[in-house]
Amino acid sequence: MAGTLYIVATPIGNLDDMTPRAAAAFGATDFVAAEDTRVTMRLLNHLGLKKPMVSYHEHALNRGEGILRRIEAGETCALCSDAGMPCISDPGEVIVRDALARGITVTPVPGASACVTALAVSGQDTSRWVFEGFLPAERRLRRKRLAALDGEMRTIIFYEAPHRLRGTLDELSAAFGGDRSITLCRELTKLHEEIWKTTLAEAAAHYAQAEPRGEYVLVMAGAPEASSADVPTPEEAAAHALALMREEGLSPSAAAKAAAQDTPYGKSEIYKLLLTLQEQDGGAE
Structure with a gap:
């Protein structure tokens, strides 16, 4: 048995x-x-x-x-x-x-568990969160991972080693903006435990001068929800799709898909409006 x-x-x-x-x-x-x-x-x-x-x-x-x-x-x-x-x-x-x-x-x-322990004391939103662990060591893969998190509204948790912390904070700041809230949890449950809620810009500036020590859990706030004022109308999204066709040479289908991203509208809805705009614009490609 x-x-x-x-x-x-x-x-x-x-x-x-x-x-x-x-x-x-x-x-x-x-x-x-x-x-x-x-x-x-x-x-x-x-x-x-x-x-x-x-x-x-x-x-x-x-x-x-x-x-x-x-x-x-x-x-x-x-x-x-x-x-x-x-x-x-x-x-x-x-x-x-x-x-x-x-x-x-x-x-x-x-x-x-270090990630749950850090989340509980982070002061960030704990209702919905995503665990990313260690980012890839290769820069190309790391940037691809961060790009995939663009617009993520859940709290995001990373692990990081001290020798990579400075670079990671710089890249997070570049990807998500220096004013994004983050809590750095260092040496959890150990003698030199430290929990610091700050912003990405302040954290990057601090560790540009201070030597990172110990293992870190980074608990970063998710992207803020877009206000209704930030959401384009369907017509504005279609106009954006038309601009993408002209400036980047995208097909109507690809332009409609890109313009619909991060909006409440579907690709097909934007595509139909885009075709109407093209007709009104004299069939511009």
């Missing part, structure tokens, strides 16, 4: 946040799958436990396959990341996906 895969949350900084159930899960399982066995060894030593461990960070090299086979053979496994809830912006998600596909029982042992 197959064993069980336990997904065990660990403290994100303060060891006193270890839950009794998480400690018990480590004690009861046959082996531990850790993101970094050195980090988890210190945690197990704190709990007074000794357990066989295997690293799962190289799942792409079939490390995860070995873990799943052991569970299928009847062993129980506690999977944990270096800190927080495993499988969130973490390669453990692949093991969970494969375990479920193979009919293995997956049981959560929940606890601290």
